[in-house]
Amino acid sequence: MWTRKAAFSITGGISLVLIGMMISNFQLMVIGLTFVAFTVLNGWIKGHGNVEVQRILSADNLYKGDDLFVELRITNRSMRRTQQLEIYDNVPHEMKLRSGLNYMRVNLGPGQSTRIRYSLRCPLRGHYSIGPISIRFRNTFNLFAQEMFVSHHSDLIVFPQVRDVEEAFIRSRTPKMYTGASTLRTPGPGSEFYSLREYVTGDPFKNINWKAFARTGDLMVNEKCRDAVTDLFIILDSRDISRIGTVLKNPLEMGAVAAASLASFFIQRRDSVALAIYDDGVSYLPADTGDKQYFKILSSLAGVVPKGSMPLQAVTNSLSPRFSRGSPVFIISSIEGDGTVPNAVRDLVGRGHEVTILSPSSLDFERLVSRIPRMSYEVLKIERQNRLTGLAGFGASVIDWMPDVELSQALLQVKDI
Amino acid sequence: MLILVRKGFRKYQRRVLISSFYIALLFLVFLLLSTYVNLGNTKQLSAYDNDWDDISEFRKEISDLGISTKSLVSSPLLLNEIENPTNSTFVISGVEKDTFSLPSIGSDSSFISFSEPEGYSTSEISAITSFVERGGTVIVLDDFGYSSGIADAVGISYSNHRLYDDEYAVELDYNYVWMNISQNHTDWEDSEEFHIGHSRWHQGTDPTGTGMHPCSRWSESDITFATKEEAGLCGHHYNSTSKKIEYDYDYNLLLNAPSAFESIEFSGTFSYYEAVGRSSPQSYLDLNNDGKITLETETAQSEADAQGPFDVYIETCDSSDCADSSGGRIYFISDGSALINAIYSFDSANSGDFDEDGKSITNIPSNDNRKWALDVIAESALTANNFTNKDAIMASSDAMVIFDESRHSQNVLFTDAYNLVYFLLVYLTGDGIGMLLLFILLFLAFEAVLIKKTDPEPWRHIFNIIYYGFGDAKRYGYYTRTNKIKQVFLSRVRNLNALSREEFDRMPAQELQDLIKDPVLVKFVFENKKYDLEQTVAIVKRIKAWQKG
Known part of the structure; x- marks a missing residue:
């Protein structure tokens, strides 16, 4: 690629030659030819971007707001100097450079290597990819530049933040039926000892009770009490309307934080947690427990984007066969723009589910970006209160979640409805 | 589905439009180039090819005489670059291609002229006449080509009709016509006065008078030369027996399918004109272009061919009598092949030097074409007016003969393309309007570079989150009702x-x-x-x- 200087040099040179020809001035022609020759000769002197690049990340998965440390190792594997190389690591624009630089100018000799270290802050959840690495060669006189890419990508997931909600659940009037894992007096997978029995083919070796074997001479295995767990269903509203507010503060962002926090809390208590996200369709993660389920939930929440306008009743109708009887259901939605919400809630309550509605106040998020006339705001607010009151009237626990209120605080406010 | 069909149709329509545009563009470029590039033509009359119909023997001979020979493949505009053309000769042998009609500064009626004369542009003709005015010599050999532009500029007109003459080379056929240089036109009526010679070179009607041609002057000086080479540019008049230059003013030129000039009053800007060579009284100009001689007695007068004599060889000078040895001259002969190898070196031709596959050249009669051509060159190059010092008969260091190859068709694409590019380069740096265009072009190029050419963007990480807002302001009014x-x-x-x-x-x-x-x-x-x-x-x-x- 020619630089502007090279273009000037070549057009200037040709112009001087032509003008020299016009006015029969040999000196001008010689100067013009010198310019042209200089530019052409510089075009032949090239460096190279034949380097090996390796990127090391401090983590592949991190939570929103965390810092990521990146190290880039560049090694010249060729037998000649690279000449002036600019190396730039392409970082998603949603990430903020905290320290160091993702750019360096190097001139590496054969076999030489260097490192670029920088740290990034990730203020937005999502699935990201760092890379490729851009390499640009410039010749000494900055007449030509050549750009290359090293197609080396590092993928990472930024999970939504997870808040501690344990205290809120203890102190709040939220129904205390989320008891976590409780043991049943029947054998099965669990943690507490139930009895000893003889070994049968297929039993894992780790369950063999070696002391009993030593005492009796027969292979005996430990049997555990089966843990009974609660299936918790979280339904997250990811419709287009949930983008109301700013990119950092909107019902969807807060809903994702709430869903992650609740999932974390209940999975830690060894409950099974299912997640349904609805936008223009429903993506459903069946109920399960454990770290794997937790990772799945966080990954799903990291990639959620506002779109579509699916009604809640369509979601509950399609998922009702999967709901365990009497299991608690958490609906995280602004309850805006969906006339089916009362019917959906009534149906769920009617089927014996404990329904809790965590509703980020989209009206107050809208105030962050738009000046709502005072009187309109008050009337809208009353209308929203009416809507929430109506839902509470169906037997659901309703939480009106204001933008500046922490999740744990919001969970305490269930009594206010 | 309907949207997909529409999109597909639009894409197809766009492709058709783009294709049509490029086809039309290519067609226009082809039309433009086809007027200039004629690959089908046979290459002939070139000073650098050795076929029977080229003029390389002439070039070699003058080169052997120590005169520098050059070819001009771009444009005669380059003649302006010759500072002192007194000893220079510009040879136009056949103008086979018309010029490009590029804008140029108009002569009289308009400031800018968009149409050009035939053969050469106004600027080129101006360069040629300027070359003559500054002392240069021009030989124009053409019959049915594009020489009328330059002929018109000096007040001469080609008839553009074929000349038939009873005085043809009987050894060959009627296509080879003799042209005899007489002293004056009226003598044609008297057959006894038929072969007098070149009037100016022979100086008047007195056959014993001293001619104006330098070889004639050297002949009169009685100086002896040991060898032909010592006789320099007059070596072709050297008599090895007497060791002297013996100038002969009689010229029998053999022409091949010539045309003739219009018998009109000379109206050019030059002050001296002379129709030096004419056809015989028994010559006819094929006015009806039927390839036959049609007499008045055989058909209606309007359809009959004209009977001669006709002007075939005209000289014109910038001075009043062409007496100034350093003055410029133009020699017009209405035959493009007067100096082709087969006629110029008839001995070599008859001995088979120019034979080609299936074509043998024999019986070319002895002629004075070579003598005439070398006399023209001698007159052009010997400007010293010193007829005692033997050094003065040799070609001076600045003597030069330039062959115009710019108007010869080439049968190789790249040669023609090269000539075209070279022509444009000379036009843009030599012609007034061309220079103006070039200045504008350069200015625009600089502007384009300044505006369009950008350096590679510096790499910098930009943290950029779109803080979009989303709300429904339309409902606010509704909630105040x-x-x-x-x-x-x-x-x-x-x-x-x-x-x-x-x-x-x-x-x-x-x-x-x-x-x-x-x-x-x-x-x-x-x-x-x-x-x-x-x-x-x-x-x-x-x-x-x-x-x-």
Whole structure:
């Protein structure tokens, strides 16, 4: 690629030659030819971007707001100097450079290597990819530049933040039926000892009770009490309307934080947690427990984007066969723009589910970006209160979640409805 | 599906349009180039090819005489670059291609001329005449080509009709015509005066007088030369027996399918014109172009061919009598092949040197074409007016003969393309309008570089989150309407009293008033009254405070 200087040099040179020809001035022609020759000769002197690049990340998965440390190792594997190389690591624009630089100018000799270290802050959840690495060669006189890419990508997931909600659940009037894992007096997978029995083919070796074997001479295995767990269903509203507010503060962002926090809390208590996200369709993660389920939930929440306008009743109708009887259901939605919400809630309550509605106040998020006339705001607010009151009237626990209120605080406010 | 079909059709339509545009563009370029590039033509009359119909023998001979020979493949505009053309000769042998009609500075009527004369552009003709005015010599050999532009510039006109003459080379055929150089035209009526010679070179009617040609002057000086080479540019008149230069003023030129000039009054800017060579009285000009001689007695007068003699060889000079040895001259002969190898070196031709596959050249009669051509060159190059010093008969260091190859068709694409590019380069740096165009072009190029060419963007990480806002401002007005506020309030009353819609609808008005209690709100619900802004605000405040206590 020619630089502007090279273009000037070549057009200037040709112009001087032509003008020299016009006015029969040999000196001008010689100067013009010198310019042209200089530019052409510089075009032949090239460096190279034949380097090996390796990127090391401090983590592949991190939570929103965390810092990521990146190290880039560049090694010249060729037998000649690279000449002036600019190396730039392409970082998603949603990430903020905290320290160091993702750019360096190097001139590496054969076999030489260097490192670029920088740290990034990730203020937005999502699935990201760092890379490729851009390499640009410039010749000494900055007449030509050549750009290359090293197609080396590092993928990472930024999970939504997870808040501690344990205290809120203890102190709040939220129904205390989320008891976590409780043991049943029947054998099965669990943690507490139930009895000893003889070994049968297929039993894992780790369950063999070696002391009993030593005492009796027969292979005996430990049997555990089966843990009974609660299936918790979280339904997250990811419709287009949930983008109301700013990119950092909107019902969807807060809903994702709430869903992650609740999932974390209940999975830690060894409950099974299912997640349904609805936008223009429903993506459903069946109920399960454990770290794997937790990772799945966080990954799903990291990639959620506002779109579509699916009604809640369509979601509950399609998922009702999967709901365990009497299991608690958490609906995280602004309850805006969906006339089916009362019917959906009534149906769920009617089927014996404990329904809790965590509703980020989209009206107050809208105030962050738009000046709502005072009187309109008050009337809208009353209308929203009416809507929430109506839902509470169906037997659901309703939480009106204001933008500046922490999740744990919001969970305490269930009594206010 | 319909959208997909439309998109597909638009894509197809766009492709067709783009293809049509490029086809039209290529067609226009082809048309433009086809006027200049003629690959089908046979290459001939070139000073650098050795076929029988080229003029390389002439070039080699003058080169052997120590005269520098050059070819001009771009444009005669380059003649302007010769500072002192006194000893230079420009040879135009056949103008096979017309010029490009590029804009140039007009001569008289217009400032800028967009149409050009035939063969050469106005600027090129101006360069040629300027070359002559500054002392250069031009030989124009052409019959049916594009020489009329340069001929018109000096007041001469080609007839563009084929000349047939009873005086043809009987050894060959009627296509080879003899042209005899006479002293004056009137003598043609008297057959005894038929072969007198070149009037100017021979100096008047007196056959014993001293001629103006330098070889004639050297002949008169009685100086002896040991060898032919010592006789320099007059070596072709050297008599090896007498060791002297013996100038012969008689020229029998053999022409091949010539044309003739129009018998008109000379009207050019040059002061001296002479029709030196004419056809015989028994010559005919094929005016009806039927390839036959049609006499007046055989057909209607309008269809008959004209009977000669006709002017075939004309000289014109810038001086009054062409006497100035350093003055410029133009020699016009209405035959492009007067100096082709087969005629110029007839001995070599007859001995088979120019034979080609299946074509043998024999019986070319002895002629004076070579002598004439070398005499023209000698007159052009020997300008010293010193006829005693033997060095003066040799070619000076600045003597030069330039062959115009720019108007010869090439049968190789790249040669023609090269000539075209070279022509454009010379046009843009030599012609006034061309230079103006070039200046504009350079200016635009600089502008384009300045505007369009950008350096590679510096790499910098930019943290950029789009802080978009999303709301529905249209609904705000709706929520200030009285009816909407009333509806919201009644919903509140119903909700807070845990009533279903049906229960609420069946409720008597008095009971509802009791539920509301607040007389202002009761009035607001039951009276259809218009409220101003202040009153509405007060009502909303009361609704908000309702039942809070």
